Structures are given as structure tokens and as C-alpha cells.
Amino acid sequence: MSASVGRNLNALRRNGPESDGPSPLASSVVTDTSTTDAQARYDVLRAAELSLDMTRGNPSPAQLTLSDPMLTIIGPDDVRTASGLDARNYGNLDGLPEAKAIFGPWLGVDPEDVVLGENSSLALMHDTLMFATLFGVPGGTAPWGEAPTRWLCPVPGYDRHFRVTERLGFDMVSIPNLDDGLDLDAIARAAADDESVKGMWVVPKHNNPQGWTLSDDAVTFLASMKTAANDFRIIWDDAYAVHDFRSDAPQLASFLDACRSAGNEDRAWIYGSSSKVTFAGGGLAAFAGSPTNREWLLEHRFAQTIGPDKLNQLRHVAFLGDFDGVKRHMAKHAEIVRPKFDAVERVLQANLGGTDLASWTRPTGGYFVSLDVLRGSAVRVVELAAAAGVKLTPAGATSPYGRDPSDRNLRIAPTFPSLEAIEQATEVLALSVILASR
Amino acid sequence: MSASVGRNLNALRRNGPESDGPSPLASSVVTDTSTTDAQARYDVLRAAELSLDMTRGNPSPAQLTLSDPMLTIIGPDDVRTASGLDARNYGNLDGLPEAKAIFGPWLGVDPEDVVLGENSSLALMHDTLMFATLFGVPGGTAPWGEAPTRWLCPVPGYDRHFRVTERLGFDMVSIPNLDDGLDLDAIARAAADDESVKGMWVVPKHNNPQGWTLSDDAVTFLASMKTAANDFRIIWDDAYAVHDFRSDAPQLASFLDACRSAGNEDRAWIYGSSSKVTFAGGGLAAFAGSPTNREWLLEHRFAQTIGPDKLNQLRHVAFLGDFDGVKRHMAKHAEIVRPKFDAVERVLQANLGGTDLASWTRPTGGYFVSLDVLRGSAVRVVELAAAAGVKLTPAGATSPYGRDPSDRNLRIAPTFPSLEAIEQATEVLALSVILASR
Numbered sequence: 050m051s052a053s054v055g056r057n058l059n060a061l062r063r064n065g066p067e068s069d070g071p072s073p074l075a076s077s078v079v080t081d082t083s084t085t086d087a088q089a090r091y092d093v094l095r096a097a098e099l100s101l102d103m104t105r106g107n108p109s110p111a112q113l114t115l116s117d118p119m120l121t122i123i124g125p126d127d128v129r130t131a132s133g134l135d136a137r138n139y140g141n142l143d144g145l146p147e148a149k150a151i152f153g154p155w156l157g158v159d160p161e162d163v164v165l166g167e168n169s170s171l172a173l174m175h176d177t178l179m180f181a182t183l184f185g186v187p188g189g190t191a192p193w194g195e196a197p198t199r200w201l202c203p204v205p206g207y208d209r210h211f212r213v214t215e216r217l218g219f220d221m222v223s224i225p226n227l228d229d230g231l232d233l234d235a236i237a238r239a240a241a242d243d244e245s246v247k248g249m250w251v252v253p254k255h256n257n258p259q260g261w262t263l264s265d266d267a268v269t270f271l272a273s274m275k276t277a278a279n280d281f282r283i284i285w286d287d288a289y290a291v292h293d294f295r296s297d298a299p300q301l302a303s304f305l306d307a308c309r310s311a312g313n314e315d316r317a318w319i320y321g322s323s324s325k326v327t328f329a330g331g332g333l334a335a336f337a338g339s340p341t342n343r344e345w346l347l348e349h350r351f352a353q354t355i356g357p358d359k360l361n362q363l364r365h366v367a368f369l370g371d372f373d374g375v376k377r378h379m380a381k382h383a384e385i386v387r388p389k390f391d392a393v394e395r396v397l398q399a400n401l402g403g404t405d406l407a408s409w410t411r412p413t414g415g416y417f418v419s420l421d422v423l424r425g426s427a428v429r430v431v432e433l434a435a436a437a438g439v440k441l442t443p444a445g446a447t448s449p450y451g452r453d454p455s456d457r458n459l460r461i462a463p464t465f466p467s468l469e470a471i472e473q474a475t476e477v478l479a480l481s482v483i484l485a486s487r
Numbered sequence: 488m489s490a491s492v493g494r495n496l497n498a499l500r501r502n503g504p505e506s507d508g509p510s511p512l513a514s515s516v517v518t519d520t521s522t523t524d525a526q527a528r529y530d531v532l533r534a535a536e537l538s539l540d541m542t543r544g545n546p547s548p549a550q551l552t553l554s555d556p557m558l559t560i561i562g563p564d565d566v567r568t569a570s571g572l573d574a575r576n577y578g579n580l581d582g583l584p585e586a587k588a589i590f591g592p593w594l595g596v597d598p599e600d601v602v603l604g605e606n607s608s609l610a611l612m613h614d615t616l617m618f619a620t621l622f623g624v625p626g627g628t629a630p631w632g633e634a635p636t637r638w639l640c641p642v643p644g645y646d647r648h649f650r651v652t653e654r655l656g657f658d659m660v661s662i663p664n665l666d667d668g669l670d671l672d673a674i675a676r677a678a679a680d681d682e683s684v685k686g687m688w689v690v691p692k693h694n695n696p697q698g699w700t701l702s703d704d705a706v707t708f709l710a711s712m713k714t715a716a717n718d719f720r721i722i723w724d725d726a727y728a729v730h731d732f733r734s735d736a737p738q739l740a741s742f743l744d745a746c747r748s749a750g751n752e753d754r755a756w757i758y759g760s761s762s763k764v765t766f767a768g769g770g771l772a773a774f775a776g777s778p779t780n781r782e783w784l785l786e787h788r789f790a791q792t793i794g795p796d797k798l799n800q801l802r803h804v805a806f807l808g809d810f811d812g813v814k815r816h817m818a819k820h821a822e823i824v825r826p827k828f829d830a831v832e833r834v835l836q837a838n839l840g841g842t843d844l845a846s847w848t849r850p851t852g853g854y855f856v857s858l859d860v861l862r863g864s865a866v867r868v869v870e871l872a873a874a875a876g877v878k879l880t881p882a883g884a885t886s887p888y889g890r891d892p893s894d895r896n897l898r899i900a901p902t903f904p905s906l907e908a909i910e911q912a913t914e915v916l917a918l919s920v921i922l923a924s925r
Contacts, residue, residue, distance in 0.1 A: 107577050113573065117563040120559075121559040123559075124558055125555040125558060135548060136768060137766040138545055169792040169794070172791050176791070179617060179621070194621070209793075212789075213790055216790045324793070328575040330578070330795075330797045331797070351650075352650050352654045355610075356607070358605075
């Protein structure tokens with residue numbers, strides 16, 4: 050933005066009181082003064098013809114640059130694996146042991162519990178569900194596609210998850226989250242009632258979009274709850290396993306251990322990737338699970354592919370070293386990411402703190418802030434922001450079928466833009482929330 | 488092998504007359520003398536405790552080394568695409584235009600006809616068929632999985648193809664090849680007769696395993712033949728498109744052009760990869776087809792994945808340059824591969840030439856020699872070779888369901904072993920053919 054607009058912004062910015070966020074469902078009357086003021090500030094920003102994008106959880110260039118040494122780390126003398134295989138050639142369907150060794154502690158499993166895929170954990174999730182639909186899974190009696198399949202969807206959630214289960218024709222059952230995590234009782238009831246409920250999505254740590262991390266008790270609960278289906282699976286998308294950016298980020302208990310202790314070791318389908326650790330387009334994706342699940346997956350993967358890119362596995366091994374190396378690397382990401390989340394918090398607080406127009410999350414890691422606005426106004430907020438040059442994830446994206454019946458949840462992705470752009474975009478967003486409340 | 492065994496081999500090697508190969512179906516009596524001789528030579532080789540593998544079409548280390556400069560060719564200053572995108576980040580589901588530009592002429596299509604995948608064209612074929620099974624394809628009225636689906640399988644063929652269609656539950660219809668190509672009339676009859684016949688496999692150039700290349704007329708025939716199914720597809724696995732190793736290797740006509748001319752542009756599903764050009768485990772896979780087919784595939788790919796590894800695309804662009812660069816690079820492969828095929832020919836000819844025990848192909852490119860032995864003896868040949876330390880692709884692998892009713896076809900893969908190992912292994916193979924005929 051131009052310097053003059055920047056000065057205007059600073060002059061116009063309010064310093065609201067600290068607040069834990071009121072209920073966005075509370076009815077609210079905003080004073081004429083504040084909406085008039087907001088309109089004036091919105092008009093200034095709109096006139097600046099911004100072009101800002103807060104839609105997707107992409108790493109910023111500075112984050113990607115952290116991994117640039119990985120680009121050239123494997124040369125002609127480095128193409129042999131630890132066991133002497135030539136990584137340039139075919140083979141090793143399940144991945145190199147030295148790469149699995151990194152993902153074991155990452156996903157709370159032993160290295161041998163890991164199966165490595167290509168560059169996208171979404172693809173591993175998609176393909177797992179596709180195999181289940183066509184062929185069924187161990188413990189079941191038929192392919193899931195042969196009968197109506199219901200799938201539990203904690204809401205708000207990840208739009209790309211919902212797209213997969215929608216396309217496969219699963220009947221998605223929304224289970225609204227509590228403020229601080231899953232509604233475990235509602236999940237347990239739904240899973241226990243109905244044999245056609247075959248599983249659920251969950252992002253257990255730094256949840257997308259709400260940011261909470263499941264407590265140890267919640268992990269145990271999900272591992273041990275009774276399910277009507279004998280072939281029930283939980284897609285444990287541990288996408289943000291190592292993505293803490295505050296020191297008080299909670300630990301996530303091992304889901305595979307919990308499932309084993311409960312006698313349900315086949316319930317866990319665990320996924321992770323290095324997309325937001327090294328390169329978003331050139332990372333490694335991993336699956337982890339019981340021997341039965343791994344054998345099942347590898348049988349299907351053997352029909353599907355000649356094998357994953359082992360050179361990229363070697364690059365990751367050479368660059369990250371081990372899991373401690375991953376944590377050291379992620380500390381560098383945290384330094385870049387944390388100020389951006391601080392900025393979102395600061396600008397939201399300054400503009401919406403002390404009002405009852407919105408509540409939002411204050412994550413300790415991950416990639417998103419979840420913003421709840423007044424019921425029925427999320428679509429309007431997105432329109433207003435767009436009109437002022439700020440692209441937000443469409444309202445409804447965090448719900449199955451893209452429909453948020455309350456029209457109140459928005460997902461903010463602050464990692465990619467610059468700090469200045471985030472401040473501007475969040476200001477536009479906050480003002481749009483105020484204007485949409487009129 | 489030890490030098491002494493080598494000398495024995497040379498002393499024992501016969502110089503048979505040139506032959507175009509007799510019919511392996513002809514009944515044959517081998518003289519006692521020749522089998523006694525063969526037994527003695529087989530015993531010498533067996534005592535040498537060889538451990539040789541002729542099972543899979545893997546490039547040799549020397550071939551892979553040709554592409555070693557590609558490992559480090561993309562550094563921190565090279566991560567921008569031609570259009571300015573950051574290849575390290577998410578995005579570009581269909582692949583970078585500069586990488587498509589290489590695959591256009593490679594696959595006989597325009598660059599914009601190409602969709603890039605991950606590192607395995609088998610995976611693209613598998614996934615295409617999986618999408619067809621679950622969702623159907625343009626031109627059809629229902630998902631293929633909703634009714635019995637039949638699939639034409641030219642035989643001998645590629646075992647990994649057959650595995651895919653077997654697992655999807657397609658009824659695989661074997662169409663025995665003629666000596667020099669497909670049995671087009673039989674294919675046309677099968678396709679015209681039955682609406683449940685949804686398509687076929689074909690490796691059109693340097694066929695796996697027979698080595699022939701489809702003539703222009705054959706390409707036109709396949710593009711224009713009448714099919715009962717309105718959603719008929721030909722999986723055109725152009726795996727060896729650029730893999731000539733003799734100067735008289737034939738050209739393959741453009742299948743997409745032929746289909747367009749015939750008004751059947753949606754019939755062509757074309758696939759290729761750089762697995763046997765750059766790195767077998769770290770190449771690029773490509774799909775090509777009509778706008779309708781591309782849109783269909785990308786719609787499903789959008790649900791499946793965040794996008795392919797663009798850094799690996801950039802590596803290929805920087806290393807190969809353009810399609811002329813591909814051809815120059817493949818000329819280097821040819822220098823390495825040709826002597827190995829020469830050796831197979833020489834040793835087979837020396838041992839089996841002039842007998843009516845076997846016939847075999849003399850490819851001008853690709854990765855395989857197809858060997859037909861006496862009906863009913865292929866399994867025994869593989870056993871005898873294994874007992875002497877030479878691993879061959881299992882008999883039957885070149886037929887659907889792994890069952891060769893004639894028990895006569897074997898696939899030889901001479902690219903990976905050293906020249907000396909190939910000579911030994913082929914000698915063992917030839918002697919096993921003789922011994923199995925007793």
C-alpha cells in the first residue's frame with residue numbers, strides 16, 4: 050500500500066480492550082458511530098485498490114527458502130540408500146527406512162509403522178478412501194461403495210477433506226465442534242448408533258481451522274469408543290504435527306498407541322506430510338497404521354504404482370537428518386509465522402475486541418485462525434472484503450457440501466502474505482464484519 | 488562369473504545359423520546329442536552359483552548416471568517457473584507449461600493436450616481406470632463399476648497392466664497378438680459386438696514384450712473402428728515412445744490426431760513417462776487426451792491431490808531442454824542398451840538358432856525380448872533357469888490373470904544386468920529351453 054494509506058490506517062486503527070471473545074450468537078446492536086467510522090475506514094482501504102489473498106494455507110516464500118539447501122543436497126555420490134539400493138531406480142514401494150525413521154516420532158508411531166507416498170498426504174487419504182469404497186477394508190464384510198456409507202465430519206473442518214467424501218458419495222454427517230475441540234459425546238453416539246457410519250475426519254493437532262489440539266483423554270476416547278461398524282476408521286490427518294509456533298503449544302498423544310491399548314489398532318489411519326516443512330509442492334507424504342492396515346494399503350499401492358520418488362526421500366533425510374532436525378527446522382518456521390498470527394490477533398482485537406460481533410481463535414500452531422461472526426453474515430463479510438480487494442476462503446467452505454447453516458464461520462490463512470499485507474487484509478476483514486452487522 | 492567358467496562358456500558356445508525363428512508351435516524332437524551337450528553346459532553354469540536377474544525392465548546404473556546432472560540442476564535461484572510462479576509452493580494441478588512442451592511432441596500431441604502427474608504413469612493409468620469405475624467417463628451413461636465391464640487385453644502384454652484391470656474386476660478378454668502386431672480384426676470384432684467392452688490396453692511402440700510398433704494403418708484402424716460402447720477408451724501406453732536403440736526403429740503415428748480425424752477424439756487416453764529417460768524412481772508421468780478427457784481427469788485429480796511436484800518438472804525442463812534434447816539424451820541410452828540386446832540375440836541364436844525349440848523377437852527399441860518356447864514348457868524353463876541362479880519373469884506373467892494357456896511365452900529384460908551377466912543369463916535361459924524340451 051502507499052505510505053499515505055498506511056498512515057491513514059495507523060491513525061484510524063482502534064485499540065480495543067483485551068477480550069476472550071464474546072459469543073457471536075449473542076444478538077448485538079452496533080452503534081451508529083462505530084459503523085459510520087468503520088464505513089469511512091473501509092472506504093479508504095477500498096480506494097487503495099488492494100489485492101490480497103488470505104484463502105489458502107500456503108507457506109510464504111521466506112518459509113520455503115528455509116529449505117533451499119535441500120534442492121541440491123543429493124548429488125551423484127549420494128544416490129545410494131542406507132542399505133545400498135540405488136534410489137534413482139525403481140523399487141521400495143513402502144519407502145526408505147531412513148525416511149520412515151523421521152516420520153515415526155513425527156506421527157507418534159514406530160518407523161516401521163510408516164508407509165511413504167508421493168508428495169501429497171491428501172492423495173494418500175483420497176486413495177485410501179477410494180480403495181475402501183471399491184474393495185472394502187480389513188474387518189469389514191463388503192466394499193464401502195456397495196451400501197450407503199455415512200461419514201462423520203467435525204465442523205468447522207477442512208474443505209478438501211469434505212470434497213473427497215462428497216465425491217465418493219458418502220453421506221456426510223456434520224458434528225459441530227465445541228469451542229475447544231470435538232463434541233466427543235455426539236461423535237460417540239453417531240458412531241455407536243449406525244453400522245453405516247464407517248469413520249470420520251479429524252485434524253487432531255492445531256486443528257484446521259480452529260487450532261485446538263485434542264487432549265490425551267480425547268485421544269483415548271476416540272480410540273476406545275464403541276462403534277457399530279466393525280470396519281470403522283478415523284482419518285487422523287496430523288497435518289500440523291510439528292507446526293507449533295508458540296512455546297505453550299500442547300503435545301498430541303499417540304493415536305496408534307491409544308488404539309492398540311484399546312484393542313482397536315486397525316481404527317487408526319494416520320497421515321502427515323512435509324509439505325509445510327520443506328516444499329509445499331515437493332514434500333513427502335506419509336501414512337501410518339497397524340500391520341493389517343499397512344499390508345492392505347500396500348497391496349493396493351502395488352497395483353497402483355511402481356513406487357514413490359526415493360530421491361526426494363533421500364533429499365529429506367540428508368536435509369532434515371532426524372526428528373530433532375525437523376523440530377529445529379520448524380523453530381525457524383515459527384519465527385516467520387508467529388508475527389503474522391500476532392498481527393491477525395492484534396488487528397482483530399483492535400477492531401472487534403469488546404464488541405459482540407465476532408469471536409476468533411488464538412492458535413499456538415498450525416496455519417489458520419477460525420473467525421465466527423454474527424449468524425447469517427459470513428457470506429456478506431466475504432463479499433465486502435472482496436469488494437475491498439481482500440480474498441477470503443468462501444463462507445461455507447469449512448462445512449460439508451460448502452453449506453454453513455449458520456453462515457457464521459470464516460477461515461483466515463495468514464501465513465502466505467507479508468506482515469503488512471496481513472495487517473491490511475485483517476483490517477479490511479474486521480471492518481467488513483462491522484459493516485455486515487448493520 | 489569366474490574366468491574359468493567364462494572360458495568354458497566360450498568354448499561351449501555354439502555358432503548356430505541365422506534364422507528368423509521357427510514356429511514354436513511346431514512339434515520338435517531334439518537329438519539326444521544336443522540335449523546331452525546342453526545338460527553338461529547347464530551343469531557347469533549351475534555349479535558357478537550365478538545370481539542373475541532378468542525379471543524387470545529396469546534401467547542400468549550406467550543409464551541412470553546419464554541423468555545425474557539433473558540431481559542438482561535446480562538451485563535456489565531457479566525455483567521460478569517461466570510464468571513467474573514459485574515451484575516450491577502449492578498449485579499448478581495440470582503441470583507447468585514448459586514441462587508440457589517437452590511431452591507434447593513426445594506423445595504426438597500438442598503441449599496443451601498434456602496433463603502432468605507424479606512419477607509413475609502406471610499410477611495415472613490406474614487412477615484413470617479407478618475414476619472410470621467409480622464415476623464413469625464422458626460419453627458413457629454410468630460408472631463402469633455399475634455393470635460388468637470387459638476389457639481387451641492383447642497377449643502377450645504387460646503384467647502390471649493386467650493386474651490393474653484384474654483388481655478392478657474387469658473381465659479381461661485375451662486377444663492373442665499376431666507375430667508383428669495386434670490382431671486388429673479380432674479386436675474390432677470384440678469391440679463392435681459388445682457394449683460392455685469398454686476399452687483395451689496397448690503399448691503401441693516397442694511393444695512390451697514383443698517389440699513391434701503399430702503401423703500408421705493400424706493406428707488409423709484403432710482410432711476409427713466401430714465400438715458398441717459409446718464410452719470406449721484405449722489406454723495408449725506409449726512407455727517406449729523415445730526409446731529407440733536402432734536407427735531403423737519405426738515412427739509411431741499420432742493416436743490423438745488419428746482419433747480426431749475419425750471423429751473419436753475422446754477414445755484416446757495416452758500415457759508416457761520419463762522413468763526410463765531420467766530416473767526410474769524420480770521421473771515425470773504424463774497423460775494426454777482431448778479437452779473433454781483432460782477436464783474429466785483434472786476434475787478428479789483436483790479432489791485427489793494438491794498438485795504434482797513442480798520442482799521435479801523444473802529439473803526435467805532444465806536438464807532436457809526440449810524434445811530435441813530428449814532425443815539427444817536417448818541416443819546415449821541407446822549406446823548402452825543396444826549391446827545388451829545384441830548379446831541376447833547372439834546367445835539365443837548361438838544356442839537355439841536352427842532348432843525349432845524357440846522363436847524370439849529382435850526389437851529396435853524398448854526394454855524387452857519376447858521368447859516363445861515349445862508349448863507347455865515355459866514354466867519348466869523358468870524353473871530350470873532359477874535352479875541355475877537366473878531369475879526370469881514368471882511364465883504366464885504376460886497373460887491376463889498370470890495364466891498363459893499355451894505355457895509358451897517368456898519375457899526377457901536385458902537392460903539392467905551387465906553385458907557379461909546378460910550373456911551368462913541368456914546362455915542359462917537357452918540351455919533351459921533345450922532341457923525343458925526333453
